[in-house]
Amino acid sequence: MPENQVLLKVDHLVKHFPVYRGVFQRQVGAVHAVDDISFDVRRGETFGLVGESGCGKTTAGRTIIQLYKATAGHIYFDDVDLTKVKGSDMRHMRRRIQMIFQDPYASLNPRMSIADIVSEPMIIHGVSRGKQARERAAELLNIVQLNPGFANRFPHEFSGGQRQRIGIARALALNPELIICDEPISALDVSIQAQIINLLEDLQKQLGLTYLFIAHDLSVVRHISSRVAVMYLGIIAELASVKDLYNNPLHPYTQALLSAVPVPNPAIEEKRQRIILEGDVPSPVNPPSGCRFRTRCPLAKEICAELVPEWREVSPDHWVACHLV
């Protein structure tokens, strides 16, 4: 199998949420949550999607797995366009793409036992039932390093880290190829975060999984990803291999974002140059003209307000959308 085989291809994806107002609920505008993003995820890699809250990273993930219907653009999974697949065909595709959610407290049904939660996907998809499903559930709990003896317990009996393991076991139930991890560790304590990151890395090696890893924590993304895309206000500002992006960030937003992260080392912190961005992220209902980052960009020029910067490859595999690069 070729190394760089593309498993997921996101092609000019757009997702707008309509805004209604008034007695007649007329549409008065749209939240431009995702506005024309394109990237490839290669088989076996971890693709990091980072950005601050409201940048559209979660919407992108949910649109890819068809929890939201795309407004425009295409999502090719293994060369099949998911935006055109319907009904039972889509159900079939869903087996191959699974998701892990951020909040391990909200994403597990409190009235279902752990065994039921983990075997539910197998029953729904008709993969296995009854004793067979229970055995597989026990096996999955083992894989995520939970005691299979806990299978008859309920979610409230578990800590946040353990619940996230249950969520991972459920995602693995159908032997997926791609797992979309939507902020899988941000609700957890620091010491537990490392356990889950290590688990995800081990599973990837054992099962040959591909991850789309959505997160806001730049250190975690650097640790786990092979390539990274930085999102800002619905667009991708920069995309590169993890090495290029962190050592040689080209987009002013990436540079500011990286400099804003506090490093747990006072000796380094003392010497670090920081770019403090002014103001807040503008509203996605009415994004700025031209470059979306220009209202906060310390380097913005006239052209940035007039023209949308082109998304171009400035060096092999290093993409950026900025007039000044």
Next chain:
Amino acid sequence: MVSGNGRSTLLKVEDLVTRFYTPEGVVHAVNGVSFDLAEGETLGVVGESGCGKSVTMLSILQLIARPPGKIERGHAWFDGKDLLNLSTDQIRDVRGSRISMIFQDPMTSLNPVLTIEQQIAESLILHLRMNKQQARERVIELLELVGIPEAEKHLHDYPHQFSGGMRQRVMIAIALACNPQILVADEPTTALDVTIQAQIVDLVKRLRDELKMTVIWITHDLGVVARLAQRVIVMYAGFIIEEAQVKELYANPTHPYTIGLLGSLPSLTTDERKRLTAIPGLPPVLLEKPVGCPFAVRCNYAFERCQHENPPLLSIGGTHRAACWWDVQEGRPRNA
């Protein structure tokens, strides 16, 4: 209290014990915490959720709900008085004017039906007995101080019209209204995005230097502490388990929990990809009174003594202290 030379001690906490009596049992939230706060210093209090870092500070200001909470014993000496023994009226004079606090979630800490001006002016009118005009002038001054442009235009705004970062600025303006001696910041940037967090940390740093304020910064983020604090206290299961100057702590972490915490953080600044040294096991259950070291069940270095004897803070050298029977560097038990 007031020593002649060098920095004087502004706040001295001694053997603070706070418990919560809940239907599930007694929660041992703070188990004998003692520390000093020097005038002008910035103290970082670090720990994960449930370690007692917030409850410690809330207890000192008598801000825990009683019941179910109860301050079992301890002292908090401030300005010659024990804060834990003050009457409701007396502590109210201290809170907000001498010691103020900012919280994690600025949306729930601000009153949604009062304007920004009303909320900032409240303590000015209450504590400093200003009239409306004086208060308004001071409110504008404060808003400008915390970096809200065109302050006059925002006086009649409500919290929902502000973004998260701006709300936190308003909270800081409220906290600074009466020129407090101590600012207690309880995870003030946790709910904020990283670029906004950088703005707020920068702001507090600037204000601290300009106003010569003493700051206690409570957080789980070891990065923010490295940027801001001069001295750090690490808490676990209601105990202080390590205490040192900030550079010393990061260069020479001594308690296995501190070592584990630093090891479980992925690096932002290197390409090298080491497997994270996760701390095994689960966060502590506070419903049982710990026998022995509270970290022993998760500790790779634990030996027999740790199971039945809880180590006190032992001096490691200088002002660096750690509560551990095992000398990780030497690979043998500590002489104590």
